[in-house]
Amino acid sequence: MSIRHTTMDSPLGQLTLTARGEFLTGIFYEGHWHMPPPDYFGVPVGLQDPVFNVTRVELEEYLDGHRTDFDVPLEARGNPFQEKVWSRLQTIPFGETVSYGELAAELGDPHLAQAVGSAVGRNPISIIIPCHRVVGRKGQLTGYAGGLPNKRLLLELEEPATVREGKLF
Secondary structure (H helix, E strand, O other), X not given: OOEEEEEEOOOOOOEEEEEEOOEEEEEEEOXXXXXXXXXXXXXXXXXXXXXHHHXXXXXXXXXXXXXXOOOOOXXXXXXXXXXXXXXXXXXXXXXXXXXXXXXXXXXXXXXXXXXXXXXXXXXXXXXXXXXXXXEOOOOOOOOOOOOHHXXXXXXXXXXXXXXXXXXXX
């Protein structure tokens, strides 16, 4: 399978996209926490790559307020606990948030909040697997691999999730 990467500019800064075969495997910010090893990125290609072109279009639509979910095929690889957390993140509705503690309780142990936080922080497909929708116990913004300003921007984009003039704000 072809492992490759490209970059794209966005209102969140330059994003690095990674893919393996037909699947998007990563969206990383400049200065992203927990970057994978160099071999994760494969060879550089352009945005015309089919996976990256679909991702670019969907991200632009989302950031412009015209998309609330994504269709690009994903492959997020981690340990079983991380994959369980990432799967749950994908069920958090647009415009809603959940706390690390709530996720831990749903996974069977409210004392797992730090482990959940660690898994959330290692989410390889930022934005599309919406780790920005996870907040602290009292709703406060806490760590985000792409930086708190980007987390705030994404949450503001989704809140409130109402349609005005054909856009979501």
